[in-house]
Amino acid sequence: MESRGTVGRVDRKILVVEDLKTHFKLPAGMVKAVDGVSFDLKQGQTLGVVGESGSGKTVLSRTIMRLTLGNNVHTSGRVSFEDRDILSLSNKEMQKIWGLEMAMVFQDPMTSLNPVVKIGRQVTEHVRKHLNVSKSEAKATALQLLKGVRIPEAEARFNAYPHQLSGGMRQRVSIAIALACGPKILFADEPTTALDVTVQHQILNLLNLQQQERHMAMILVTHDLGVVAGRTNDIAVMYAGKIVEKAPTWMLFSRVQHPYTEALLRSIPRTNQKNHTRLSAIAGRPPDLINPPQGCKFSPRCPYAQDKCREEEPTLQAAQSDEHQFACWYPVGTPENKEAFEKNLAAQLPQTLAFAEGKVVDESVIDNAVALSGGGS
């Protein structure tokens, strides 16, 4: 499949993240929220970052944007944004990057909107703050932005307060603000989890449209693999602060290798489920990030776990294709994996029994995700 947004041009890497770690020092110990993450992102491309609650998605995004603050924060590694070493820039230098070159859309638009200021003024002020334009030019730009994010009757809504708009409209306003200065990269952290299903699709489609029109890079953070199917070029699956599988989207859906990704795929919320279904389908709990299990951190929940998994942590490696990397000793679909499963089934390992019962399996959901991502075509 041809990469979306790159037809006929070779894009350069806009963001390079190398061995990024963000640890929080707490009285109980060190929380390894992000623990050695590496990836790169080209201009005009979208990366989906997927994982359960607490896997480190938000901390990763905020660390790249230099928004993880506090005396107890220990960050190491390298973030190169357009060849600038982000982790070593001063706050003054970052001020020139925030909003202008890097922007973020949050889960709850009320986080980014001021409840007591009319939305038109909020967008106008943002434009004026970052771009050297007159008041009337800023107002015209703001109106254009509101129309661009498909706010109906934008002129009339210019004087509305956030509470007078629906959740979806408010999210459109915060997207307008995020896009106001033409950022080169947009972080969208669960931008639709607070919205109902229909509006969720509209907002995601809007983000995609804007990303493509502007040839902007985007990091789309979500706990739902269904959201990134068909909307991203690549996917990075996070578990306990690490990327455990990374591949072009179509490849990931067609040839899933990591058991955790497989579990996520089996728990894609079905269309007839209530919105914002948190992942509850994977047996067991996410690991304690202060005292994680030895070896592979997914081993207490993995239906294929063997002694080796409980002793040695696998590292991210490529197998058939350099583009597809995963960290697992018994990858899905291999004879070793089948053997491990049968061994665990015979030993009646609880997570293997639960998996075999297939409570959450719905092959049509998986087929649908593969089709959406362009895989298998």
Ligand SMILES: Nc1ncnc2c1ncn2[C@@H]1O[C@H](COP(=O)(O)OP(=O)(O)OP(=O)(O)O)[C@@H](O)[C@H]1O
């Ligand atoms: N300031 C902090 N101090 C200590 N621990 C923190 C801090 N911020 C985040 N954490 C911990 O880091 C881990 C990763 O958190 P993060 O918010 O990145 O998860 P997430 O993947 O975004 O989850 P969700 O899907 O719920 O948004 C969690 O265990 C969280 O409790």
Ligand code: SF4
């Ligand atoms: S290394 Fe072992 S425990 Fe970890 S995901 Fe792979 S099979 Fe499961």
Ligand SMILES: [Mg+2]
């Ligand atoms: Mg989060």
